[in-house]
Amino acid sequence: MSSxxxxxxxxxxxxxxxxxxxxxxxxxxxxxxxxxxxxxAIAIIFGLGAIQIMVxxxxxxxxxxxxxxxWQVMSMVFTAVLLVIVLxxxxxxxxxxxxxxxxxxxxxxxxxxxx
Numbered sequence: 001m002s003s004x005x006x007x008x009x010x011x012x013x014x015x016x017x018x019x020x021x022x023x024x025x026x027x028x029x030x031x032x033x034x035x036x037x038x039x040x041a042i043a044i045i046f047g048l049g050a051i052q053i054m055v056x057x058x059x060x061x062x063x064x065x066x067x068x069x070x071w072q073v074m075s076m077v078f079t080a081v082l083l084v085i086v087l088x089x090x091x092x093x094x095x096x097x098x099x100x101x102x103x104x105x106x107x108x109x110x111x112x113x114x115x
Contacts, residue, residue: 011059015058015060019055022052022055026048026049029044042094046091049087054079057075063075
C-alpha cells in the first residue's frame, strides 16, 4: 500500500486549498450582496457545501473507490445519502420557517380578544 492512499502532505494541501475556495465563494456571494436571486444564492451555497463535504471525505478521510478493494464505496454511498437528507431537510426547514414560527394575524387578534 502506498503512502498516497493514507494521505500525503500534497493531498492535505490540495484538500485545504479546495476547502478554503469552497468556503470563500459562498461567503463572497452573501457578503458582497451580489445581484442574484435568493434561489440562486441558496443553490450556490448548498451546491458548494455538498462539494466541500465530498472534498473532506476524499482528501481528509481518504475514502476512495479503490481503497480496500472497493469496500469503502459503501461509505461513500452512505455519505451521499446523508448529504441529500441533510440538504433536503435544511431547505425544507428554511422554506417553512416563516410559516411555522409566527402565528397568523387572525390568531393574534383572537388571543388579544380573549376574556
